[in-house]
Amino acid sequence: xxxxxxxxxPGPATLPYSVLEEAAKDIVNFKDKGIGLIEMSHRSKEFMxxxxxxxxxxxxxxxxxxxxxxxxxxxxxxxxxxxVPMNLLGSGKKATYLNTGxxxxxxxxxxxxxxxxxxxxxxxxxxxxxxxxxxxxxxxxASEYLYLCSxxxxxxxxxxxxxxxxKMLVCDMSSDIFSRPLDISRFGIIFAGAQKNMGxxxxxxxxxxxDLLDATPENVxxxxxxxxxxxxxxxxxxxxxxxxxCVGRVLNWLKExxxxxxxxKRNEHKAALLYDAIDGSDFYRGHxxxxxxxxxxxxxxxxxxxxxxxxxxxxxxxxxxxxxxxRSIGGCRASIYNAFPEEGVKKLVDxxxxxxxxxx
Amino acid sequence: xxxxxxxxxPGPATLPYSVLEEAAKDIVNFKDKGIGLIEMSHRSKEFMxxxxxxxxxxxxxxxxxxxxxxxxxxxxxxxxxxxVPMNLLGSGKKATYLNTGxxxxxxxxxxxxxxxxxxxxxxxxxxxxxxxxxxxxxxxxASEYLYLCSxxxxxxxxxxxxxxxxKMLVCDMSSDIFSRPLDISRFGIIFAGAQKNMGxxxxxxxxxxxDLLDATPENVxxxxxxxxxxxxxxxxxxxxxxxxxCVGRVLNWLKExxxxxxxxKRNEHKAALLYDAIDGSDFYRGHxxxxxxxxxxxxxxxxxxxxxxxxxxxxxxxxxxxxxxxRSIGGCRASIYNAFPEEGVKKLVDxxxxxxxxxx
Numbered sequence: 119x120x121x122x123x124x125x126x127x128p129g130p131a132t133l134p135y136s137v138l139e140e141a142a143k144d145i146v147n148f149k150d151k152g153i154g155l156i157e158m159s160h161r162s163k164e165f166m167x168x169x170x171x172x173x174x175x176x177x178x179x180x181x182x183x184x185x186x187x188x189x190x191x192x193x194x195x196x197x198x199x200x201x202v203p204m205n206l207l208g209s210g211k212k213a214t215y216l217n218t219g220x221x222x223x224x225x226x227x228x229x230x231x232x233x234x235x236x237x238x239x240x241x242x243x244x245x246x247x248x249x250x251x252x253x254x255x256x257x258x259x260a261s262e263y264l265y266l267c268s269x270x271x272x273x274x275x276x277x278x279x280x281x282x283x284x285k286m287l288v289c290d291m292s293s294d295i296f297s298r299p300l301d302i303s304r305f306g307i308i309f310a311g312a313q314k315n316m317g318x319x320x321x322x323x324x325x326x327x328x329d330l331l332d333a334t335p336e337n338v339x340x341x342x343x344x345x346x347x348x349x350x351x352x353x354x355x356x357x358x359x360x361x362x363x364c365v366g367r368v369l370n371w372l373k374e375x376x377x378x379x380x381x382x383k384r385n386e387h388k389a390a391l392l393y394d395a396i397d398g399s400d401f402y403r404g405h406x407x408x409x410x411x412x413x414x415x416x417x418x419x420x421x422x423x424x425x426x427x428x429x430x431x432x433x434x435x436x437x438x439x440x441x442x443x444x445r446s447i448g449g450c451r452a453s454i455y456n457a458f459p460e461e462g463v464k465k466l467v468d469x470x471x472x473x474x475x476x477x478x
Numbered sequence: 479x480x481x482x483x484x485x486x487x488p489g490p491a492t493l494p495y496s497v498l499e500e501a502a503k504d505i506v507n508f509k510d511k512g513i514g515l516i517e518m519s520h521r522s523k524e525f526m527x528x529x530x531x532x533x534x535x536x537x538x539x540x541x542x543x544x545x546x547x548x549x550x551x552x553x554x555x556x557x558x559x560x561x562v563p564m565n566l567l568g569s570g571k572k573a574t575y576l577n578t579g580x581x582x583x584x585x586x587x588x589x590x591x592x593x594x595x596x597x598x599x600x601x602x603x604x605x606x607x608x609x610x611x612x613x614x615x616x617x618x619x620a621s622e623y624l625y626l627c628s629x630x631x632x633x634x635x636x637x638x639x640x641x642x643x644x645k646m647l648v649c650d651m652s653s654d655i656f657s658r659p660l661d662i663s664r665f666g667i668i669f670a671g672a673q674k675n676m677g678x679x680x681x682x683x684x685x686x687x688x689d690l691l692d693a694t695p696e697n698v699x700x701x702x703x704x705x706x707x708x709x710x711x712x713x714x715x716x717x718x719x720x721x722x723x724c725v726g727r728v729l730n731w732l733k734e735x736x737x738x739x740x741x742x743k744r745n746e747h748k749a750a751l752l753y754d755a756i757d758g759s760d761f762y763r764g765h766x767x768x769x770x771x772x773x774x775x776x777x778x779x780x781x782x783x784x785x786x787x788x789x790x791x792x793x794x795x796x797x798x799x800x801x802x803x804x805r806s807i808g809g810c811r812a813s814i815y816n817a818f819p820e821e822g823v824k825k826l827v828d829x830x831x832x833x834x835x836x837x838x
Contacts, residue, residue: 131517157487
């Protein structure tokens with residue numbers, strides 16, 4: 119292994135090194151077949167096996183019930199912001215959204231093109247530093263679904279548990295899918311861009327309850343109908359083959375690590391190391407309220423923006439890279455998805471402990 | 479280099495081996511920076527340089543005028559089938575389409591969601607074995623654009639030159655972009671999925687004239703507006719970083735080969751070898767009319783489907799892979815894009831010469 123930096127980037131993000139090595143080999147010569155992975159027809163039996171394995175691993179690791187389809191689409195989670203309401207709403211239909219961050223807000227904007235959108239909760243006034251408790255909002259009975267973003271990458275907040283409103287949930291899980299077990303049956307649609315917790319940029323996982331496939335209005339173009347892709351096993355047109363391959367290899371790695379329950383424990387442990395470092399010091403200040411803290415993205419501030427810039431630069435110099443917070447809130451952010459190694463977290467904690475007294 | 483098969487697949491397709499080797503190295507450790515290519519933030523200066531280089535190479539190799547934007551989108555050419563009319567048409571607007579194959583027909587289907595579509599020519603009755611001569615169709619003056627698919631992958635037909643109707647062209651060049659020089663100024667929009675002539679599946683190149691960016695109706699979702707992506711240099715959301723990187727490397731290779739004019743000569747030579755083999759025998763029969771023959775996809779038949787199956791199997795056994803024609807027309811197809819080596823074409827020609835007398 120070459121010397122690797124610790125990459126705290128929020129996405130594209132750190133992937134298991136073994137997956138990178140496998141991909142490097144297969145790109146040049148897939149399973150010694152004399153053809154590169156990215157040169158293979160998506161309809162070849164070799165690639166079909168790759169796609170089938172990726173789907174099977176999604177189903178196994180998340181215990182996806184049989185009445186759900188697993189799709190690999192393009193266009194990022196940002197395309198799901200409009201595809202969800204385009205397929206599930208239409209004139210006169212209503213949906214409820216929780217505004218817990220930039221990505222939820224963007225989803226709300228797109229949903230308004232297609233229906234009557236009720237924003238039942240917003241933490242925008244407090245810089246999205248929290249997600250709501252159950253009793254802080256209600257859901258109109260007429261709503262087709264309740265939409266939420268389970269983990270807010272930019273602000274470092276996360277729903278520790280999912281809403282219990284008896285309403286079908288639609289959830290953007292781009293930054294915490296496969297980080298914990300889920301009860302899929304409570305969701306109508308789950309979607310996630312791959313580039314944070316399951317692979318490279320360029321593929322979006324969609325898990326959709328089968329009965330919703332027939333809800334799409336007539337005037338929706340073929341490529342934008344979930345049913346088009348569900349009916350063709352994500353092969354209606356050429357899928358992003360390399361990205362799908364990588365997702366399969368990452369999920370295979372995840373399975374070897376013990377699956378999502380094992381990863382959840384590991385994620386809790388990694389995050390606790392950082393939050394303890396923050397809470398044990400007056401120098402560092404967490405952005406998120408404690409009950410809303412994310413296990414994936416740890417956001418924090420130092421006493422001044424100047425100290426933050428110095429902290430980020432000094433950290434980068436010792437191989438702790440990508441700690442700059444999102445431009446919309448500044449500060450620092452450590453993104454520590456499934457594949458981010460505990461040693462990197464410990465090195466950051468040590469650096470924080472050294473930096474504070476020197477600059478207090 | 480490992481022993482490589484000759485991969486005649488229509489797409490994903492053969493790529494330059496040097497690009498595969500480069501990608502393999504960068505995936506594990508990008509330019510020795512201790513981070514893998516697919517782990518790098520799309521907003522890192524390293525990846526921004528990758529993206530900038532890819533765009534610059536597109537501009538240089540195709541001599542793209544300054545008043546055109548170069549975009550890297552997702553969703554395949556299939557998504558452009560609806561995005562073009564969604565952005566350029568709208569109630570009461572008209573466009574003219576040429577129906578020269580499966581992909582043109584799919585584009586026509588999607589366009590009808592958004593405007594009044596005039597199909598000015600169709601070769602469907604003769605199994606799409608030709609593209610029209612200039613005098614075979616006319617374009618309504620009220621049409622916003624004339625749409626064509628420059629190369630019909632499935633049928634092996636290609637426009638040797640572009641329509642001279644004085645109407646802005648919109649063209650699907652998925653299977654022949656970068657195979658010949660173009661006068662971009664005659665086009666409003668050119669689009670191409672990468673997986674045939676410029677890279678892996680998962681990115682779509684769009685070249686669009688700037689003034690068209692403002693034509694989009696108000697009710698189009700943000701991600702489906704060309705302007706969204708043009709304004710943000712294809713970084714409105716996370717782009718498919720790996721696919722963009724590969725396109726850049728393939729275009730760099732293309733430049734080293736002498737550019738598109740040099741490739742055109744090479745493509746003409748490769749195709750002539752195969753068409754000569756077809757025309758010099760009563761055993762093989764070309765699908766496309768001679769004036770419409772594609773330099774990218776050479777389609778042909780043998781006397782019977784049984785002989786075709788035998789031919790394809792025996793060819794595969796000696797490393798000539800992917801010669802099966804598309805399921806919609808059967809027969810054989812040799813896809814010989816830019817990166818397909820001449821030696822592979824010669825080997826196929828030799829095999830054809832051996833196979834015919836043995837099985838006549």
